[in-house]
Amino acid sequence: xxxxxxxxxxxxxxxxxxxxxxxxxxxxxxxxxxxxxxxxxxxxxxxxxxxxxxxxxxxxxxxxxxxxxxxxxxxxxxxxxxxxxxxxxxxxxxxxxxxxxxxxxxxxxxxxxxxxxxxxxxxxxxxxxxxxxxxxxxxxxxxxxxxxxxxxxxxxxxxxxxxxxxxxxxxxxxxxxxxxxxxxxxxxxxxxxxxxxxxxxxxxxxxxxxxxxxxxxxxxxxxxxxxxxxxxxxxxxxxxxxxxxxxxxxxxxxxxxxxxxxxxxxxxxxxxxxxxxxxxxxxxxxxxxxxxxxxxxxxxxxxxxxxxxxxxxxxxxxxxxxxxxxxxxxxxxxxxxxxxxxxxxxxxxxxxxxxxxxxxxxxxxxxxxxx
Amino acid sequence: xxxxxxxxxxxxxxxxxxxxxxxxxxxxxxxxxxxxxxxxxxxxxxxxxxxxxxxxxxxxxxxxxxxxxxxxxxxxxxxxxxxxxxxxxxxxxxxxxxxxxxxxxxxxxxxxxxxxxxxxxxxxxxxxxxxxxxxxxxxxxxxxxxxxxxxxxxxxxxxxxxxxxxxxxxxxxxxxxxxxxxxxxxxxxxxxxxxxxxxxxxxxxxxxxxxxxxxxxxxxxxxxxxxxxxxxxxxxxxxxxxxxxxxxxxxxxxxxxxxxxxxxxxxxxxxxxxxxxxxxxxxxxxxxxxx
Numbered sequence: 001x002x003x004x005x006x007x008x009x010x011x012x013x014x015x016x017x018x019x020x021x022x023x024x025x026x027x028x029x030x031x032x033x034x035x036x037x038x039x040x041x042x043x044x045x046x047x048x049x050x051x052x053x054x055x056x057x058x059x060x061x062x063x064x065x066x067x068x069x070x071x072x073x074x075x076x077x078x079x080x081x082x083x084x085x086x087x088x089x090x091x092x093x094x095x096x097x098x099x100x101x102x103x104x105x106x107x108x109x110x111x112x113x114x115x116x117x118x119x120x121x122x123x124x125x126x127x128x129x130x131x132x133x134x135x136x137x138x139x140x141x142x143x144x145x146x147x148x149x150x151x152x153x154x155x156x157x158x159x160x161x162x163x164x165x166x167x168x169x170x171x172x173x174x175x176x177x178x179x180x181x182x183x184x185x186x187x188x189x190x191x192x193x194x195x196x197x198x199x200x201x202x203x204x205x206x207x208x209x210x211x212x213x214x215x216x217x218x219x220x221x222x223x224x225x226x227x228x229x230x231x232x233x234x235x236x237x238x239x240x241x242x243x244x245x246x247x248x249x250x251x252x253x254x255x256x257x258x259x260x261x262x263x264x265x266x267x268x269x270x271x272x273x274x275x276x277x278x279x280x281x282x283x284x285x286x287x288x289x290x291x292x293x294x295x296x297x298x299x300x301x302x303x304x305x306x307x308x309x310x311x312x313x314x315x316x317x318x319x320x321x322x323x324x325x326x327x328x329x330x331x332x333x334x335x336x337x338x339x340x341x342x343x344x345x346x347x348x349x350x351x352x353x354x355x356x357x358x359x360x361x362x363x364x365x366x367x368x369x370x371x
Numbered sequence: 372x373x374x375x376x377x378x379x380x381x382x383x384x385x386x387x388x389x390x391x392x393x394x395x396x397x398x399x400x401x402x403x404x405x406x407x408x409x410x411x412x413x414x415x416x417x418x419x420x421x422x423x424x425x426x427x428x429x430x431x432x433x434x435x436x437x438x439x440x441x442x443x444x445x446x447x448x449x450x451x452x453x454x455x456x457x458x459x460x461x462x463x464x465x466x467x468x469x470x471x472x473x474x475x476x477x478x479x480x481x482x483x484x485x486x487x488x489x490x491x492x493x494x495x496x497x498x499x500x501x502x503x504x505x506x507x508x509x510x511x512x513x514x515x516x517x518x519x520x521x522x523x524x525x526x527x528x529x530x531x532x533x534x535x536x537x538x539x540x541x542x543x544x545x546x547x548x549x550x551x552x553x554x555x556x557x558x559x560x561x562x563x564x565x566x567x568x569x570x571x572x573x574x575x576x577x578x579x580x581x582x583x584x585x586x587x588x589x590x591x592x593x594x595x596x597x598x599x600x601x602x603x604x605x606x607x608x609x610x611x612x613x614x615x616x617x618x619x620x621x622x623x624x625x626x627x628x629x630x631x632x633x634x635x636x637x638x639x640x641x642x643x644x645x646x647x648x649x650x651x652x653x654x655x656x657x658x659x660x661x662x
Contacts, residue, residue, distance in 0.1 A: 085379075
C-alpha cells in the first residue's frame with residue numbers, strides 16, 4: 001500500500017508538471033484572484049465574470065496591440081496564505097505583470113505587500129480598507145472608499161426625517177467603515193445611533209444580534225453586507241417583526257430573502273455608473289453569456305478593472321512598472337461601467353458617481369442621483 | 372518557477388514545525404489539542420504588536436516565544452484533572468477566544484484590519500530560516516521521542532494510572548510537553564508572520580488547526596518524519612492542484628470546487644486504506660536500562 005501511495009504522489013507531481021503549459025507568445029496573460037470557494041463565493045465569481053466579459057470584448061476588437069488577452073483565474077479560498085500562494089504563482093510562474101483581485105482586506109493587503117516587493121501591479125475590485133492607500137504605484141482601486149459612500153448614506157437618511165437608527169454590518173473593514181462613516185454623518189445631521197451591531201460573518205443564525213436591535217427600537221437601520229449573511233440577517237429580522245426601513249451602502253449587493261416583505265423597505269446609496277451605456281452593454285453581454293443567471297454589481301467592477309488595465313497596457317506594453325506609471329493617465333477620460341474613474345495620488349478612487357436606489361417589486365430602481 | 376518552489380518549500384517547512392509540535396503533544400503524549408493554532412497566532416501577533424509598539428524586532432520574537440508557553444500553561448491548568456475530551460474543548464475554546472478578542476478589540480492589533488509586518492523580502496533567507504527551524508524542531512522531537520522522556524510520555528498516553536503508579540506525575544510531564552511544543556508552534560507563527568508580511572484574525576481559524584491535525588493523522592501519529600511528510604503532502608497537493616486546474620481548461624469556478632473535492636478525496640482514500648498513517652509508529656521492545 002505504501003508503494004501505491006508513493007505512486008499516487010508521483011502521479012500527482014507529474015500531472016502538476018504537465019499542467020505548466022507554456023503560454024503562447026502572442027498572448028498577454030493577466031492574473032485574476034477571487035475566492036471561488038469558501039466564503040462569499042457568488043460575488044467573487046461575478047467579479048471574475050466581469051473581467052471575462054471585458055477580455056472577450058477586447059479580444060474581439062483585436063486584443064492589445066494584436067495580442068490576445070489570456071486570463072488565469074486562481075482561487076484564494078478566502079484564506080490569506082492561499083491568496084499569497086495564488087499571487088506568487090501568478091507573478092513568478094505565469095509571469096503576469098498585473099493581477100485583478102477580489103477579496104477581503106486581510107487577503108488584499110498580504111498580496112499588496114508581495115506585489116510591492118516584486119514591482120508588480122495589483123488592481124483591487126472589492127476591498128476598501130484605509131490601509132490600501134499605503135501602496136501607491138502598486139495597488140489601484142476600482143471600488144471607491146467606504147467613507148465617501150457612507151457619508152452620503154448618513155446624510156440621505158437624516159434628510160428623510162429619521163431621528164434614531166441602528167447600524168447592522170459585518171465585522172470586517174468594509175462593514176465597520178460604512179457604519180462609522182454613515183453613523184458620523186447621521187449624528188452630525190442631528191440623528192442618534194441607538195445600537196451598533198457588528199456581526200461575525202458566516203454564522204447560520206443572527207437572531208441574538210437582531211434581537212438586540214429590536215430591543216433598541218430604532219426608526220430605521222443602516223446596513224452594509226452581502227451574500228448569504230445578508231439573506232440570513234433579513235430572515236431573522238423578518239421573523240422577529242423588525243418592520244423598519246433599511247438604508248444600505250450598496251443595496252444591490254445584498255441578497256434579498258423575501259421579496260414581498262422587503263418591497264419598498266430597502267433603499268440606499270449605490271454606485272451610479274451602472275445605468276450608463278457601458279453598464280448596459282456589460283449587462284447585455286452577461287445575459288448573453290450566462291442566460292438565466294442573475295448578475296450582481298460586481299461584474300461592473302471586474303469589467304472596469306480589466307478595461308483600465310488594458311488601456312494602460314495598450315500604451316506601454318507589459319512592463320509592470322510602466323503600467324503602474326501609465327494607469328493614472330489611462331483612467332483620465334475613461335467612462336466605464338461604474339462611471340468615470342478618478343484616483344487620488346494613492347491610487348484610491350474618489351468622486352464616484354452615486355445613485356439612490358430602492359427595492360421595488362423584486363428589483364432595484366434608481367430614484368435619484370448624488371452629485 | 373524556482374522562486375515559487377522556494378515559497379512552497381518555506382510554507383511546507385513552517386507547517387511541518389506545527390505538525391511536529393502537535394505530534395509531540397498528541398502522537399506521543401495523547402494530548403488532544405484542538406487549539407494548536409493558538410500558540411502559532413500568539414507568535415505572529417507578538418511580532419505584529421511589537422512592530423506597532425515600536426520595540427526592536429528581536430524583542431517581539433522573544434515575547435512570542437515566552438508568551439506562548441505561558442498561555443499554554445494557563446490554558447491547560449483548568450484541564451489538569453479532566454479527560455482528553457475536555458482538554459480538546461478547552462484548547463479549542465482558547466484558540467477561538469484569542470482570535471475573537473483580536474477581531475473585536477481593534478486597539479490591540481488593528482482588529483479585522485490586522486497588522487503589517489515588515490515582510491522578509493529575500494525568499495532564500497525565508498527558506499533558510501524555515502528549514503533551520505524545521506531541523507531544530509525535528510531534532511528536539513527526535514530527542515524527546517527516542518529518550519526516556521518519550522517513553523514516559525507514551526506510557527502516559529497509553530495508561531495514565533500506570534504512569535502514576537511508577538511514581539511519575541502525569542501533569543508535570545504534560546506541562547513540560549506544553550512548554551516545549553507551544554514555544555515551537557510560536558516560532559512557526561513568528562516566521563509565518565515575517566513570510567506573509569501581514570497578519571489578521573482570518574489567518575488563525577479553527578480550520579488551520581485541523582490542517583495540522585490532518586497532517587499528523589495522515590503522516591502517522593507518533594513518528595516525527597511521518598508528520599513532516601504528512602504536512603508536505605498536504606501543501607503539495609494544494610499547490611499542485613492549482614497547476615492541474617489551469618491545465619484542465621475547465622471553467623475556473625468549477626475547477627476551484629473540483630480542486631477541493633480532489634483534495635478531500637485523496638484524504639478520504641488515505642484514511643480508508645491506511646488509517647494508521649503513512650508512517651505508523653513502530654513497536655519497540657526495551658529492557659529496564661532502556662536498551
